Every structure is written in C-alpha cells, then in structure tokens.
Amino acid sequence: MPESDRAKEQPSAAQDCQGAPRSFGNAFPVLNEIRHALQRFVQTGEETRIDLSAMPFGPGDLDRLTDWLGTGEVQARVDALGPTRVQETAIAGVWLVDYRNAEQQRLTLHLEVASVPEILRPQPQDLADALTQLDARLEQATGTTPLSS
Amino acid sequence: MATPKRPDKTLGESLRAHGLSRRGFLKLCAATASMMALPASMVPRIAAALEQAKRPSVIWLSFQECTGCTESLTRSHAPTLENLILDMVSLDYHHTLQAASGDAAEAARMTAMEANAGEYLVVVDGSIPGPDANPGFSTVAGHSNYDILMETVEHAAAVIAVGTCAAFGGLPQAKPNPTGAMSVMDLVKDKPVINVSGCPPVPMVITGVLAHYLTFGALPELDGYGRPMAFFGQSIHDRCYRRPFYDKGLFAETFDDRGAQEGWCLYRLGCKGPTTYNACATMKWNSGTSWPIEAGHPCLGCSEPSFWDGGSFYEPVSVPLTANARTLLTAGAAGAVVGGTVAAVAKHRVKKADANRQPVTIEELEKKL
Numbered sequence: 276m277p278e279s280d281r282a283k284e285q286p287s288a289a290q291d292c293q294g295a296p297r298s299f300g301n302a303f304p305v306l307n308e309i310r311h312a313l314q315r316f317v318q319t320g321e322e323t324r325i326d327l328s329a330m331p332f333g334p335g336d337l338d339r340l341t342d343w344l345g346t347g348e349v350q351a352r353v354d355a356l357g358p359t360r361v362q363e364t365a366i367a368g369v370w371l372v373d374y375r376n377a378e379q380q381r382l383t384l385h386l387e388v389a390s391v392p393e394i395l396r397p398q399p400q401d402l403a404d405a406l407t408q409l410d411a412r413l414e415q416a417t418g419t420t421p422l423s424s
Numbered sequence: 425m426a427t428p429k430r431p432d433k434t435l436g437e438s439l440r441a442h443g444l445s446r447r448g449f450l451k452l453c454a455a456t457a458s459m460m461a462l463p464a465s466m467v468p469r470i471a472a473a474l475e476q477a478k479r480p481s482v483i484w485l486s487f488q489e490c491t492g493c494t495e496s497l498t499r500s501h502a503p504t505l506e507n508l509i510l511d512m513v514s515l516d517y518h519h520t521l522q523a524a525s526g527d528a529a530e531a532a533r534m535t536a537m538e539a540n541a542g543e544y545l546v547v548v549d550g551s552i553p554g555p556d557a558n559p560g561f562s563t564v565a566g567h568s569n570y571d572i573l574m575e576t577v578e579h580a581a582a583v584i585a586v587g588t589c590a591a592f593g594g595l596p597q598a599k600p601n602p603t604g605a606m607s608v609m610d611l612v613k614d615k616p617v618i619n620v621s622g623c624p625p626v627p628m629v630i631t632g633v634l635a636h637y638l639t640f641g642a643l644p645e646l647d648g649y650g651r652p653m654a655f656f657g658q659s660i661h662d663r664c665y666r667r668p669f670y671d672k673g674l675f676a677e678t679f680d681d682r683g684a685q686e687g688w689c690l691y692r693l694g695c696k697g698p699t700t701y702n703a704c705a706t707m708k709w710n711s712g713t714s715w716p717i718e719a720g721h722p723c724l725g726c727s728e729p730s731f732w733d734g735g736s737f738y739e740p741v742s743v744p745l746t747a748n749a750r751t752l753l754t755a756g757a758a759g760a761v762v763g764g765t766v767a768a769v770a771k772h773r774v775k776k777a778d779a780n781r782q783p784v785t786i787e788e789l790e791k792k793l
C-alpha cells in the first residue's frame with residue numbers, strides 16, 4: 276500500500292485539517308445517542324446505524340467524538356466500489372464504517388452499533404451462490420461430483 | 425448520448441452485469457441514503473427498492489442561467505457515486521453536456537419525449553421570460569424559452585426546477601426584472617414541480633432528488649415552496665454548528681474581531697441562516713470540506729425567493745427569532761406516485777407538438793426591444 280494511502284487509512288478526519296481541533300459542543304449529544312443505541316443493543320439485540328456525515332458538526336467536533344470513542348482491536352477493509360474502512364472503537368459493539376470512493380473521498384461515515392457491521396457479513400444471496408461455486412471448484416479439482424447432503 | 429428508450433433491465437441487474445458486487449451495492453445504498461438525507465436505518469429498504477428500479481429518461485433544459493447549476497453538479501463531491509447516479513438515469517438532452525448540436529440535438533429531445541411520454545423527467549435550470557415578454561430575450565434553436573418549456577413539460581411525469589432562477593426567478597427576476605423573468609412554477613400548473621433552490625444548489629441535493637425518484641418511483645415530500653423536505657426541512661440556523669454561540673448571545677461584530685476569530689455567531693454580520701432553508705450545514709461544499717459559515721461568512725439566503733432583493737447581505741435579519749427546531753422529517757413514505765398510467769395516452773400526442781411551435785421572428789424581436 277502506498278504511504279499516501281496509509282495516511283488516509285484512519286477513520287478520523289484529523290489528517291484533513293491543520294492545527295488542534297476546537298470544540299463547538301456538538302459532539303456530546305451524539306455520544307448520548309450512542310449510549311441509548313448501545314443499551315438497546317445489549318437489551319434487545321436491536322442494531323443501530325447513525326449517519327455521522329449528516330451531523331451538524333463544526334471543525335473539530337468529529338475528531339472529538341472519535342477521540343472519545345477510542346480505537347479498538349479490529350480493523351477491516353472492504354474493496355468494493357472503492358475502499359470501505361471498518362474500525363472497532365474502544366467501546367465493544369460500536370464501529371466506525373468509513374465509505375470512500377476510489378479517489379479516497381468520503382462518501383459517507385456511519386457509526387454502527389452491532390456485533391459485526393453489515394458490510395462485513397456475507398450477503399444472503401452470496402451465501403446461496405457459495406455452495407454452487409465451491410462444488411464447481413471441487414468438481415474441477417477431483418473430477419467427481421460432490422455428494423449432495 | 426444514451427439511447428432514449430428506457431432499458432428493460434432493473435438497476436440491480438445492470439449494476440451486477442457491470443461487475444458490482446453485493447457489498448459494493450450495499451455501499452452504494454449507504455451513500456445514496458446520505459445523499460437523500462435519509463436516516464442510515466433506511467439502507468436495507470433503499471437496497472430493496474434500487475434493486476428493482478428502472479432508469480428514467482431525463483431531459484435537461486437550460487434557460488436564463490449562468491451554467492453554475494450544471495457546474496455545481498458536475499464538480500460534485502464523490503465522483504464515483506455521482507457518476508453512478510447519473511448513469512442510473514438516461515440523460516437524453518442537456519445543452520452543455522451533450523455531444524450532439526443543432527437539429528440532431530433537438531431531434532434527440534423529441535425522440536426521448538416520444539419514446540418515454542408520460543414517464544420522463546424534465547430538469548430546468550434558469551428562469552423563463554414569461555408569455556408577455558419579448559420571446560427573443562432568450563431562445564433555444566430559434567424558439568422562445570417559454571414555447572420550449574411548455575412543449576417539453578406537456579407529457580412529462582414531473583419537472584425539477586434546479587437553482588433559484590428556475591425555482592423562484594432568481595437573479596434575472598431581481599428588480600427591475602428587465603426580461604419579465606418567471607419561475608417554472610409560475611408557468612407550469614398541471615404537473616408536479618419540485619424546486620431545488622440555491623445559487624447554486626448543493627450538488628448532492630440535485631442528485632439526491634434524482635436518487636429519490638429512482639429509488640421510490642415517487643416524488644419526495646415538499647415544503648410550502650415546493651422544495652424537498654429532506655433537504656430544505658430545516659433552516660441553516662437550526663443545523664448551524666455556531667448555534668451554541670447564538671444561544672449564549674456571543675456574536676462577531678466585525679470580520680476581524682475576537683468573536684470572528686473565536687468562531688462566534690455571525691448573526692450581527694447579516695447572517696440569513698435563521699430565515700434560510702437549505703442543506704449546507706450538514707452536506708457542506710467542495711467535497712464536504714467546508715461551507716460559507718464555517719469559512720467565516722454569513723449565509724446570504726441564496727435558496728430563498730427574492731433573495732437578491734432582500735436588502736443588504738450585511739444587515740442582520742429583522743424577523744423575531746424563535747429557538748424551536750423543526751423535527752427532522754423523513755422523505756420517502758409520502759409523495760405521489762407519478763408516471764405510468766398516463767404514459768400510453770400521452771405517447772401519440774408528442775409527435776405533433778413541434779409542429780405547433782413557431783420560431784421567433786425578426787419582427788417580434790424588434791417590436792418589444
């Protein structure tokens with residue numbers, strides 16, 4: 276991966292702006308919203324997605340929020356229609372999903388409260404096709420038709 | 425130019441035929457939800473609807489305008505996504521973007537109108553010299569803007585007026601309105617008109633409205649000025665990040681005082697945010713980099729009717745302000761379904777339309793100049 280890509284790898288917008296972020300006080304209410312969502316998830320399993328790019332953030336507000344949430348253990352990258360970067364926050368079950376286009380511009384930034392973000396899970400239609408695909412490969416390798424169960 | 429007839433493949437099928445994976449499709453839907461200002465929880469519904477959607481034919485008419493609206497759209501944020509949205513419609517006529525010119529261009533418009541009668545969308549940028557004005561003030565292929573507009577919208581499913589000029593008359597209509605400029609909604613009374621105002625409009629809002637039509641096959645819920653609630657439902661002031669300073673009474677008094685440096689509220693410097701409804705505060709400009717208030721300048725109120733005649737840009741608004749934020753309204757559920765049934769009836773009438781319109785003559789031009 277080229278160095279320039281690596282710099283853009285972080286979900287935080289800190290690299291985009293110079294100087295220390297200022298607070299306009301607009302990040303704090305979102306933290307409360309996340310708390311409610313997490314509580315719902317723990318109690319009922321209901322998942323939540325919050326569109327952070329639709330928040331009325333001033334300069335520095337997004338960085339403040341991501342700083343508060345911290346960085347967790349898991350990072351993942353999906354290559355489909357440009358890169359999508361998934362970062363677990365230090366709060367288990369709270370994920371940042373940064374959708375970028377091939378030119379590295381942000382399409383949207385979601386916060387997901389879930390066990391695993393939707394984009395990482397195989398899609399049901401893909402799972403349906405998977406068995407057929409695997410069978411075809413087995414057949415090619417062994418020359419026999421796999422037993423169907 | 426694309427083929428004028430709508431292809432029969434659904435969007436899901438044609439995107440997969442272009443090699444887009446299901447995860448890629450899901451990502452497209454997440455970005456589309458943001459673009460339509462819909463909550464992220466709507467993504468699965470959008471995915472289901474886009475999977476089944478068909479490409480609508482779009483005819484784009486430019487009248488008394490500066491091309492700023494088209495510039496805004498084509499310079500827009502997120503090229504991959506914008507291109508995909510534009511690929512999802514069949515843009516059959518657009519002066520500035522089409523390769524064809526002269527008779528071939530006009531023929532493309534007529535063909536698209538005929539093949540998709542009752543189903544195509546008309547996008548208009550620029551205001552129109554009204555029926556009583558000199559028809560020669562603005563012409564396309566020798567015909568007055570008024571004639572071209574009325575002919576094109578006759579069999580359209582809906583009209584989208586892009587930019588403050590098309591939506592409210594804009595700069596051409598500013599006093600003393602020398603060309604008798606009128607807005608689309610002043611002239612088109614029998615079709616749904618959606619106003620996407622702004623000078624220019626936020627590009628994501630233009631494509632967002634197209635994406636909404638594509639996704640739901642319906643027009644979005646509109647406000648009193650015919651603007652989509654999803655983008656124009658809240659004032660700049662309601663969503664402004666400087667609002668906490670307004671609430672505390674901390675105002676910049678000049679452009680270089682301490683308040684300006686600290687990022688305080690720009691109300692006293694003439695900010696029209698409290699009376700202006702637009703999406704700048706969240707969608708922002710220049711690839712989502714910033715927006716006028718973040719750059720330290722008050723909002724001019726460019727998405728409101730008569731904003732050019734509203735007095736100085738640097739005088740505070742004099743209306744009493746209330747702090748009650750409007751509820752964020754979700755578009756998509758409401759809105760009338762358009763197109764479809766009227767299509768068949770309309771189809772055969774289109775052919776005759778251009779026979780009725782007459783080019784502007786030298787005599788007409790001289791008469792009223």
Ligand code: SF4
Nearest residue numbers: 661664689690695697
């Ligand atoms: S008056 Fe203008 S700068 Fe002040 S909070 Fe309202 S929109 Fe923002």
Ligand code: SF4
Nearest residue numbers: 702704723724725726
């Ligand atoms: S901030 Fe105000 S004047 Fe500027 S583009 Fe937005 S609505 Fe128009």
